[in-house]
Amino acid sequence: MLLLPPNADAVIPDKPVKIATKTLSTGGLLLYAIFFGLMAQITLQYFPLNTDVAFLRIKQQIIGLTHYRFAFFVHVYTSMFVLLAGFTQFSPSLLRHSPQWHRRLGWLYVIVVTGLAAPSGLVMGWYANGGVSSRMAFCLLAVLWFWCTLKAVLSAYRRDFIAHRAWMIRSFALTLSAITLRAWKYVLVALLHPRPMDVYRTVAWLSWIGNIVVAEIIIHQIKKK
Amino acid sequence: MKVMYVLLGAGVLLAGCQPSAEQATVEMAPDTVITTTVQPEVSYREVREEEAVGYYVGLFENAPGPNGSYIRSNKITLAIDAMGQGTVTGHSVVAGNARPFTGTYTQEKGKFHVTAKEPGDDPYDGSFVFTIAPDQHRVEGTWKANRTHLKGSEKHYQLARKNFSYDPALTLPKTLPGSYMLDEQGLMIERQGEWIEYDDASGEYESTSEVLTSDILRINPSMQILRPEDVENMYKADLEIIRNAIYARHGYSFKNKRIRHIFDYYVEWYMPVSVDVRTKLTEMEVNNIDLIKRYEQHAHRYYDSFGR
Numbered sequence: 001m002l003l004l005p006p007n008a009d010a011v012i013p014d015k016p017v018k019i020a021t022k023t024l025s026t027g028g029l030l031l032y033a034i035f036f037g038l039m040a041q042i043t044l045q046y047f048p049l050n051t052d053v054a055f056l057r058i059k060q061q062i063i064g065l066t067h068y069r070f071a072f073f074v075h076v077y078t079s080m081f082v083l084l085a086g087f088t089q090f091s092p093s094l095l096r097h098s099p100q101w102h103r104r105l106g107w108l109y110v111i112v113v114t115g116l117a118a119p120s121g122l123v124m125g126w127y128a129n130g131g132v133s134s135r136m137a138f139c140l141l142a143v144l145w146f147w148c149t150l151k152a153v154l155s156a157y158r159r160d161f162i163a164h165r166a167w168m169i170r171s172f173a174l175t176l177s178a179i180t181l182r183a184w185k186y187v188l189v190a191l192l193h194p195r196p197m198d199v200y201r202t203v204a205w206l207s208w209i210g211n212i213v214v215a216e217i218i219i220h221q222i223k224k225k
Numbered sequence: 226m227k228v229m230y231v232l233l234g235a236g237v238l239l240a241g242c243q244p245s246a247e248q249a250t251v252e253m254a255p256d257t258v259i260t261t262t263v264q265p266e267v268s269y270r271e272v273r274e275e276e277a278v279g280y281y282v283g284l285f286e287n288a289p290g291p292n293g294s295y296i297r298s299n300k301i302t303l304a305i306d307a308m309g310q311g312t313v314t315g316h317s318v319v320a321g322n323a324r325p326f327t328g329t330y331t332q333e334k335g336k337f338h339v340t341a342k343e344p345g346d347d348p349y350d351g352s353f354v355f356t357i358a359p360d361q362h363r364v365e366g367t368w369k370a371n372r373t374h375l376k377g378s379e380k381h382y383q384l385a386r387k388n389f390s391y392d393p394a395l396t397l398p399k400t401l402p403g404s405y406m407l408d409e410q411g412l413m414i415e416r417q418g419e420w421i422e423y424d425d426a427s428g429e430y431e432s433t434s435e436v437l438t439s440d441i442l443r444i445n446p447s448m449q450i451l452r453p454e455d456v457e458n459m460y461k462a463d464l465e466i467i468r469n470a471i472y473a474r475h476g477y478s479f480k481n482k483r484i485r486h487i488f489d490y491y492v493e494w495y496m497p498v499s500v501d502v503r504t505k506l507t508e509m510e511v512n513n514i515d516l517i518k519r520y521e522q523h524a525h526r527y528y529d530s531f532g533r
Binding site: 038042055181186 | 458532
């Protein structure tokens with residue numbers, strides 16, 4: 001579903017190719033659902049509100065800072081809504097049959113990202129573990145995330161849907177960094193067994209740069225058609 | 226004629242010389258001195274009880290198990306607390322247990338021979354038979370459990386006298402980095418009822434093991450205040466060892482056999498003297514322990530999982 005344009009039926013008349021693409025898309029959606037579930041599990045650790053649990057156990061020097069505490073919980077409690085968009089917004093059938101839902105859920109995505117998740121992410125990034133390198137990585141991620149999402153909604157407002165699609169692919173690629181960061185960490189640890197902060201410093205960059213590269217490739221492929 | 230007299234005289238003499246069958250008497254002149262080789266009489270000095278009082282440390286060794294397999298031993302501190310008038314009181318600290326004992330002693334050849342019993346209300350109590358050699362600063366003997374059906378119910382030991390004092394500067398040995406720390410099973414694992422040693426070559430428990438690095442030589446939480454930057458990039462096994470080394474410096478007797486094995490076998494200065502050292506920890510140590518624990522738990526829970 002990610003790769004099919006809105007007018008998929010008209011553009012791809014060949015049935016076997018369409019079935020294959022649909023199977024891949026369904027598989028991809030299933031995989032996404034699994035990761036969504038894992039992220040939900042992580043989020044649930046922070047219910048009920050507790051300043052000395054999970055990730056916060058190693059942030060005790062700064063959890064006393066009100067603005068950090070505020071940013072952390074805003075980010076953790078709202079990000080799941082952002083991830084929800086992955087199920088709906090790239091569906092051509094939803095767009096075709098209920099464009100108003102595409103817009104409603106789209107607005108939810110945009111408001112949560114630009115108003116809550118990205119700004120709080122920027123504050124958190126400023127205090128990231130691992131030194132200057134990871135702090136830069138997370139702050140840059142937050143800024144780009146905000147920027148791409150803003151550009152995407154502005155393009156839609158201008159009715160430039162080709163640009164809207166491209167910017168949203170970028171925006172969502174950055175959203176996915178939450179998942180790819182953890183996936184990369186898992187793989188790197190299993191293969192190389194590096195030191196904890198060395199891993200962290202690596203995935204702080206790798207998680208979203210890799211996604212952006214893939215996003216640009218996809219956008220390029222779409223433009224070619 | 227003369228020849229005949231000589232012969233007669235010789236015959237008489239010879240007859241006189243022949244000993245009878247019943248008695249063999251050696252007739253000697255009265256002033257004969259007999260010298261035979263005899264061992265010189267060794268005199269043992271009288272040893273005083275005060276010389277025996279103190280701590281003696283060594284391995285509390287098991288007799289080989291069935292099929293000649295090796296059962297891991299623990300380090301023991303045998304403490305002679307008081308001795309006098311034929312009675313002795315003391316206590317032993319081993320594998321997280323501290324038990325008192327009382328008994329009697331005798332002195333012989335410059336050594337004390339002790340027979341002592343533990344109270345008997347604990348299922349693992351037993352009785353000691355040992356010799357204290359104050360001149361050699363050694364204790365040697367055996368121990369037998371009251372309940373003989375238990376595994377490891379008979380032990381023997383050769384202990385050397387050692388004073389305990391808390392020294393925050395004590396560091397871990399250079400031989401330790403490179404050793405494996407295993408997850409839960411410990412360095413010695415029990416398989417099919419016998420203890421066998423972990424085999425690096427076969428890599429049987431490799432997937433859950435971490436190797437100790439030289440970080441454990443660099444950082445001493447008993448001497449320096451730790452910051453997050455010091456510990457955040459350390460491996461979990463290293464963190465666990467440096468944290469437990471704090472307790473080891475205070476003479477804590479580990480109940481956890483993985484940690485106990487490391488300190489019993491690899492750390493020469495370690496001696497178990499107490500089963501609870503919490504009140505002995507310095508403020509610096511308490512704070513460092515809290516910090517290390519956070520990163521240790523974080524690594525344990527999240528290092529090799531999907532979480533951050």
